[in-house]
Amino acid sequence: MSKEDEKNAEDDEYEQNLTGLPPTVTAMPYQSQECILYGTLHKEHLSDLERRISGLCDPGVEQFSEHEMAFSLRTGSANPDVTIRLRRRFRQESFHTHQWQFRYIGMPEPDQKCPTIVRKVIDSVAYSPDMMHFAKTLGLRMDYEYMIKGSVWTCGKMKITAGSLQKTDKAGTYDKQFLKDVSDSYIIEISTSLPEQADYMPMSEEPSKVKEEAGEISTGAEDAQAEGSSGNQQPILDIKQEGDVKEVGPRRKIRIAVAGCSHGEMDRIYETMAELEREEKQTFDLLICCGDYQAVRNYGDLHHVNVPDKYRQLMTFYKYYSGEKVAPVLTLFVGGNHEASGFLAELPNGGWVAPKIYYMGYASVIRFAGLRIAGLSGIYGAKNFRKGHYERPPFGRDTIVTAYHVREVDVFRLKQLRPPDADESSNPIDIMISHDWPGGIYNYGNVDQLLRYKKHFKDDIDSGRLGNPATMQVLQDIRPRYWFAAHLHCAFAAMVDHPSAAEPTRFLSLDKPIVRRHFLHSLEIEVKVDVPQEDIEFSLSYDPHWLAILKNTDHFTRTDQTQVFMPSKKSVSERWDFRPNEDDIEEIRTLGDLHVPENYEQTAAPTKAANKVKLYDVAPENYYRNPQTAKFCQWLGISDLNKMLIDLNPDEAVGLPYYMVKDSGDENEIKLDDSQDLDFGDDDFMLDNQGAGCGGSDGSNDEGGEDADEAQGNGLGDFEAPKWKGNIAKRESNSAETAEQMQSMKVDEEGGLVLKRRKVDLQEEDD
Numbered sequence: 001m002s003k004e005d006e007k008n009a010e011d012d013e014y015e016q017n018l019t020g021l022p023p024t025v026t027a028m029p030y031q032s033q034e035c036i037l038y039g040t041l042h043k044e045h046l047s048d049l050e051r052r053i054s055g056l057c058d059p060g061v062e063q064f065s066e067h068e069m070a071f072s073l074r075t076g077s078a079n080p081d082v083t084i085r086l087r088r089r090f091r092q093e094s095f096h097t098h099q100w101q102f103r104y105i106g107m108p109e110p111d112q113k114c115p116t117i118v119r120k121v122i123d124s125v126a127y128s129p130d131m132m133h134f135a136k137t138l139g140l141r142m143d144y145e146y147m148i149k150g151s152v153w154t155c156g157k158m159k160i161t162a163g164s165l166q167k168t169d170k171a172g173t174y175d176k177q178f179l180k181d182v183s184d185s186y187i188i189e190i191s192t193s194l195p196e197q198a199d200y201m202p203m204s205e206e207p208s209k210v211k212e213e214a215g216e217i218s219t220g221a222e223d224a225q226a227e228g229s230s231g232n233q234q235p236i237l238d239i240k241q242e243g244d245v246k247e248v249g250p251r252r253k254i255r256i257a258v259a260g261c262s263h264g265e266m267d268r269i270y271e272t273m274a275e276l277e278r279e280e281k282q283t284f285d286l287l288i289c290c291g292d293y294q295a296v297r298n299y300g301d302l303h304h305v306n307v308p309d310k311y312r313q314l315m316t317f318y319k320y321y322s323g324e325k326v327a328p329v330l331t332l333f334v335g336g337n338h339e340a341s342g343f344l345a346e347l348p349n350g351g352w353v354a355p356k357i358y359y360m361g362y363a364s365v366i367r368f369a370g371l372r373i374a375g376l377s378g379i380y381g382a383k384n385f386r387k388g389h390y391e392r393p394p395f396g397r398d399t400i401v402t403a404y405h406v407r408e409v410d411v412f413r414l415k416q417l418r419p420p421d422a423d424e425s426s427n428p429i430d431i432m433i434s435h436d437w438p439g440g441i442y443n444y445g446n447v448d449q450l451l452r453y454k455k456h457f458k459d460d461i462d463s464g465r466l467g468n469p470a471t472m473q474v475l476q477d478i479r480p481r482y483w484f485a486a487h488l489h490c491a492f493a494a495m496v497d498h499p500s501a502a503e504p505t506r507f508l509s510l511d512k513p514i515v516r517r518h519f520l521h522s523l524e525i526e527v528k529v530d531v532p533q534e535d536i537e538f539s540l541s542y543d544p545h546w547l548a549i550l551k552n553t554d555h556f557t558r559t560d561q562t563q564v565f566m567p568s569k570k571s572v573s574e575r576w577d578f579r580p581n582e583d584d585i586e587e588i589r590t591l592g593d594l595h596v597p598e599n600y601e602q603t604a605a606p607t608k609a610a611n612k613v614k615l616y617d618v619a620p621e622n623y624y625r626n627p628q629t630a631k632f633c634q635w636l637g638i639s640d641l642n643k644m645l646i647d648l649n650p651d652e653a654v655g656l657p658y659y660m661v662k663d664s665g666d667e668n669e670i671k672l673d674d675s676q677d678l679d680f681g682d683d684d685f686m687l688d689n690q691g692a693g694c695g696g697s698d699g700s701n702d703e704g705g706e707d708a709d710e711a712q713g714n715g716l717g718d719f720e721a722p723k724w725k726g727n728i729a730k731r732e733s734n735s736a737e738t739a740e741q742m743q744s745m746k747v748d749e750e751g752g753l754v755l756k757r758r759k760v761d762l763q764e765e766d767d
Contacts, residue, residue, distance in 0.1 A: 032120075032121055032123070032193045032194060033118060033119070033120055033121070033193065033194045034117075034118070034119055034120075034121050034191055034192075034193050034194075035114075035116040035117070035118055035191065035192050035193075035194070036116060036117050036119070036189065036190070036191040036192075037116050037117065037189075037190045037191075038187065038188065038189055039187075039188040039189075039190075040185045040186065040187055040188065041162070041185060041186045041188055042184060042185050042186075043164065043184050043185065043186060046162065046186055049162065049188070050151070050162070053153050053160060053162075054153075056155060057153040057154060057155040057160060058153070058154045058155060058156075060153075061151050061152070061153050062151070062152050063149075063150070063151055063152075064148075064149070064150065064151070064152055064161070064163070065089065065090045065147070065148075065149040066087050066088065066089060066090050066147070066148055066149075067087065067088050067089075067090040067145070067146075067147050067174070068085060068086065068087040068145065068146060068147075068148060069085070069086045069087075069131075069135075069142055069144075069145040070083060070084070070085055070142070070143045070144055070145070071083070071084040071085075071086070071135055071140035071141060071142050071143065072084070072140070072141055072143055073139060073140060073141075082104055082105065082106060082107075083104075083105045083143075084102070084103065084104055084105070084135075084140055085101075085102075085103040085105060086100050086101070086102060086103075086126070086131055086135070087100065087101045087103070088100045088101070090147050090149070090174070098127055098128060098129050098131075099125065099126070099127050100125070100126040100127070100128070100131055101123065101124075101125065101126070102123070102124040102125065102126035103121055103122065103123050103124070104121065104122040105119060105120075105121050106119050106120040106121065107119065121193075132501065141497070141501075141503070141504060142425065142501040143503070145167075145168075145425075146165045146166065146167055146182065147165070147166040147167070147168075147174070147179065148163040148164070148165055148166075148187075149163055149164055149166070150162045150163025150164060150186065151163075157192045157193070158190060158191065158192045159189075159190075159191055159192070160188070160189070160190050161188070161189045162186050162187075162188050163186060163187055163189075164181060164182075164185075164186050164187075165181070165182040165183070165187065166179045166180060166181055166182060167179070167180065167182055170420075170422060170423070171422060171423045171424050171425040171426065171501070172422070172424065172425075173422075252369065252370070252526070252527045252536050253524045253525065253526055253527075254285050254286065254368075254369050254370075254371060254524065254525050254526075254527060255282060255283070255284050255285050255286075255522065255523075255524050256284065256285065256286045256287075256288060256431075256522070256523055256524075256525060257273050257276075257284045257286070257287045257288070257329075257520060257521070257522050258287075258288045258290070258484050258508070258510060258520070258521045258522075258523070259287065259288070259289045259290065259510065259513070259519060259520050260290055260486035260489075260491075260509065260510030260511050260512055260513075260518075260519045260520075261290070261291060261292035261336065261338075261435075261486045261487065261489065261510075261511070261512040261513075261519075262289045262291075262292060262293045262294065262333070262512075262513065263292050263294055263315065263338065263512055263513065264293070264294035264296060264313070264314075264315025264316060264317050265315060265316065265513040266315075266316050266317050266319075266320060266327075267316040267319075268316075268513050269287070269289075269513055269519075269520065270287075270327070270328055270329075272513075272520050273287065273328075273329065273520070274328070276520075276522060280522075283329075284329050284522070285329070285330070285369065285538055286329065286330050286331075286332065286368060286369075286538075287327075287329050287330070287331040287332070288331075288332050288333070288373075288431070288433055288484060289331065289332070289333035289334075290333075290334065290336075290433055290434070290435055290484050290485050290486035290487075290509075290510065291333070291334050291335060291336025291337075291339075291377065291434070291435025291485075291486050291487060292336035292337065292338045292339065292435065292486065292487070292512075293317070293333040293334075293335065293336065293339065293359075294315060294317060294338060294339060294340060295317050295321070295333075295339070295340050295343055295344065295353045295354075295357075295359070296314060296315060296317055296318060296340045296343075297317075297318055297321045297322075297340065297343060297602075297604045297605075297606060297607065297621070298314075298318065298604060298605060298606060298607040298618075298621065299314065299607065299613050299615065299618040300604065300618055300619060300620055300621030300622075301340040301342065301343055301604070301621045302314070302340075302615055302618075303395075303615070303618075303620035303621065304339075304340050304341045304342040304343070304393060304395055304400065304620065304621065305338060305339065305340055305341070306337065306338060306341070306400045306401055306403075306404070307338050309615065312615055314607065317354070318606065318607045320354040320355070320357060321353065321354045321602070321606055322606035322607065322608055323355075323606070324608070326355055326356060327354065327355065327356040327357050329356070330356050330358070330368075330538070330539075330540070331356060331357045331358065332358050332360060332366075332368075332373065332375070332433070333357070333358075333359060333360065333433075334359075334360045334375040334376060334377040334433050334434060334435055335359070335360075335362075335377030335378055335404060335435065336377070336378070336379070336404065336435035336486065336487060337378065337379045337404045337435065337487070339404060341391070341395065341400065341403040341404060342392065342393040342395070342620075342621055342623055343603075343604070343621075344359060344377070345389075345391065345392045345393075345403065345623070345642075345645065346603060346623070346624055346625075346626035346629060346642055347359050347361055347626055347628060347629055347642075348361055348362050348389060348629065348641040348642060349361045349362075349364060349550075349629060349632055349633070349641070350364045350366070350375075351600075351626065351628035351629065351632070352598065352599070352600035352628065353600075354600065355598075355600055358540060358596070360375030360376075360377065360433065361375070361377065362376075362377050362378070362389065362407065362410045363375065363376050363377070363410035363411075363413055363414055364546060365417065365429070365543040365545070365546035366540050366541065366542060366543060366546075366596065367540070367541045367542070367543050368538070368539070368540055368541075369527065369536055369537060369538050370527035370536045371430040371431060371525065371527065372428070372429050372430050372431075372543060373429075373430065373431045373432075373433065374414060374417065374429045374431070374432045374433070374478070374480065374546075375432070375433040375434070376406065376410060376411070376414060376432075376433070376434045376435075376471065376474075377404070377406075377434075377435065378404045378405055378406040378435060378436070379404060379405065379406065379435055379436040379468065379487060380405070380406055380436055380439075380467070380468035380469065380470065381401075381402065381405035381406070384402045384405040384407070385405070385406065385407065385408050385470070386407075386408050386563045386564055386565060386566075387402075387407065387560070387561045387562065387563060387564075388407070388409070388557075388558035388559050388560050388561065388562070388564075389407060389558075389559060389641060389645070390559045390560060390561055390645075390648070391403035392623045392645040392646075392648070393620060393621065393622060393623040393653045394620060394652065394653045395620075406436070406468060406470070406471075408470065408565075408566050409553070409556045409557070409558075409566065411470045411471065411474060412553070412556070412566040413549050413550070413553055413578075414474050414478065415473070415474055415477050415478070416549045416552070416553070416577075416578045416579050416580075417429060417477070417478045417545065417546070417549070417579075418477040418478055418579065419479075420579075424500035424501055424502065425500060425501040425502050426479070426502060427479045427480060427481045427502050427503050427505075428478050428479065428480075429478045429479070429480040429481070430480065430481050430482065430525065431480060431481065431482045431483075431484065431525070432474075432475070432478070432480035432482070432483040432484070433483075433484050433485075434468070434471060434483070434484075434485045435485060435486055435487050436467060436468040436471070436485065436487050437466065437467035437468065437485050437487065437488065437509060438467055438468060438471040438472040438474070438475050438483070438485075438507070439464065439466070439467035439468055439469035439470070439471065439472045440464075440467065440469075440472050441467060441472065441475075441494050441496070441507055442457075442461060442466065442467075442492070442494070444494035444495060444496045444507065445492055445493055445494030445495075445507070446493075447461070450490070450492055453490055454488065454490055457488075475496060475505055476496075476498070479498050479500075479502045479503075479505060480505055481503055481505065481506065481525075482505070482506050482507075482508070482523075482525070483505055483506070483507045483508070484507075484508055484509075484510070485507070485508075485509045485510075486509060486510055486511075486512075487509070488509060489511055489512050490509065490511055491508075491509065491510055491511050491517075491518035492507075492508075492509045493506075493507065493508050493509075494506075494507040495507065508521060539595060539596075540595070540596040541594045541595045541596060542594045542595075542596060544580075544585055544588040544589065544594060545580050545585065547588045547591075547594075547636060548580035548584040548585055548587070548588050549578060549579075549580060550636060550638055551584070551587075551588075551636065551637065551638060552578040552580065552584065553578050554638045554639055557638070557639040557641060557644075559641070559644050559645060559648055591635065591636070597631075599627065599628055599631065600628070601626075601627050601628070601657065601659040602657075602658045602659050602662065603624035603625075603626055603655075603657040603658055603659065604621050604622070604624065604655075604658055605658045605662075606658075620653070621655075622653050622654060622655030623645070623646065623653055623654055623655065624654070624655050624656075624657045624658075625642060625643065625646060625654075625657060626642055626657075627657070627659075629641070629642040629643075630642065630643070
């Protein structure tokens with residue numbers, strides 16, 4: 001049997017299976033043209049509106065309560081040509097009705113001469129006990145649903161409705177305790193219908209009547225407002241000629257620029273954004289960079305970037321780190337496989353790398369303007385996936401590579417963002433950012449076009465090695481509305497539908513900043529209806545669910561190289577589901593303000609100018625205790641990975657942070673700031689290298705006199721302050737120094753000395 005015969009047989013079998021089913025949609029379509037206007041009204045003015053309408057409309061008013069679901073065809077377009085509305089009566093005491101109004105709604109027909117929206121509609125009566133299944137069979141995607149309850153009036157051929165919208169907190173459940181109001185406003189709809197064949201312009205009296213009626217209602221409502229209040233206020237009835245029911249409630253469009261691999265080209269990216277803003281006369285609210293950001297602070301950081309020597313260039317980020325420039329827009333980024341890994345390892349939970357430039361850490365979730373944005377840094381490396389984060393400077397040939405490999409613990413934590421099991425319609429995350437592609441994402445886009453552009457991808461696709469195989473499950477679990485990535489230096493788009501009624505995930509990978517390459521993309525994202533108005537602010541805040549997840553999974557934080565599997569559903573004796581409950585979230589709320597503090601500090605010395613320097617004339621940069629990480633972990637009460645990495649080997653390549661000495665006239669003098677309550681560890685204390693109060697460089701006390709006598713009687717005895725000259729690699733030997741003393745000391749490259757406190761048994765003094 002040929003393939004064509006097999007396909008025909010399958011089609012025949014499918015049709016035979018359908019013959020036993022009752023008809024789902026009755027053959028009663030009616031096509032017409034609809035003239036319509038929408039408006040909104042605050043509930044406190046509803047009584048004024050109702051009095052006004054009663055005097056303008058036909059006698060009588062009817063109450064209605066309905067449940068409506070809006071669908072669009074899965075065309076891949078952001079603005080589908082057809083919207084499908086399913087509506088049925090909604091009565092809480094007997095909600096199980098299977099009769100629906102099935103309405104196809106065309107796109108509004110633009111016409112500047114017409115005073116209303118005009119669109120074609122087809123109405124049918126549908127009957128089905130499982131309408132969601134039927135909708136999916138038709139290839140429809142549910143965009144939103146709501147319950148609307150209110151009043152309806154008629155005025156000749158016109159219909160006027162005023163209704164309040166409600167939504168359910170539990171998908172598929174419509175009991176009263178799960179319903180809550182979308183906003184404090186009512187939606188006002190004024191409409192009339194014309195036969196399909198009618199030309200609405202010669203019959204302009206119909207849309208004109210709709211517009212006039214809206215004007216009468218609006219004028220009356222404004223008069224009522226003026227009589228009942230004073231001061232400058234917005235009109236209580238806002239008539240709109242565009243939009244849909246989705247526009248009701250507090251909504252805002254966020255304009256975002258997304259960049260692929262940055263490769264340190266921040267000047268070029270910001271300049272390109274500025275050019276787009278001039279052309280489109282709109283400003284960006286946020287920039288997202290998808291890895292290979294290369295936050296190189298100075299020439300020492302270049303030793304920590306895993307690239308061939310010819311590519312180890314300072315680029316332009318150092319200007320933003322030093323303060324020479326300030327980012328023109330708030331910038332978020334995740335790490336890639338070409339990073340200043342030593343610097344990023346100071347901020348495992350994320351933090352500011354420069355003013356207005358925020359690193360997302362190994363994995364994290366933050367909020368911006370009502371959007372939930374998740375991030376995952378690095379690329380997949382199978383050999384290191386189940387290890388802990390153990391890499392920090394000084395890097396070896398292996399660790400400079402493994403430092404940017406994704407760890408399972410971070411993927412596991414992201415999976416805890418999945419919604420409750422009964423929730424099949426939500427998208428918990430608005431934007432997901434990664435450097436690597438989710439494994440298998442090419443199956444949801446034009447793979448043939450991808451292979452024409454990147455022919456060498458074929459072997460990796462055939463073997464399943466292209467992308468991170470662990471993150472496709474993350475995509476399916478947390479169902480982000482958008483997923484942005486980079487890494488492979490090409491532009492590629494895909495769309496992943498979810499088996500549930502949730503909005504599909506739109507995937508986009510971008511190129512690197514090269515002329516005539518798609519390295520920057522701009523888009524507008526709407527904040528959802530249920531986002532409170534007070535949350536819509538253009539600053540970063542921590543996500544309470546993510547903070548709770550960090551606390552719940554803190555015992556998985558480790559710095560060893562043991563291969564450890566994360567718990568799963570198959571686990572019998574240990575917990576595997578760490579999704580936060582209400583008690584967990586309430587504990588986070590007790591922390592107070594969740595705004596991300598702007599507490600950026602320079603830990604490494606900045607470079608003021610990109611002078612020509614031979615790389616190997618500059619020592620590799622040290623590793624530093626970052627105050628942002630210290631304060632965040634103390635505040636949240638979780639393990640401090642930055643400190644744990646230092647404690648792995650506190651005597652090797654650990655420096656004194658630059659911000660502690662930069663304002664001092666002596667580079668060896670420690671800056672003390674009592675306003676900064678920073679815990680460097682219970683076992684740490686510091687000395688400068690001058691031996692203050694104990695003599696000069698030769699061990700003698702130059703001051704003499706009373707100070708010398710006092711020093712002899714202060715209990716120090718013959719103690720001589722340790723002398724230090726330069727870096728540990730250049731230090732001269734001192735025969736008086738024991739091996740035990742050497743093990744207790746840490747040195748930064750400027751010569752500062754940090755001693756580790758040890759337990760010492762002291763004899764009690766005789767009275």
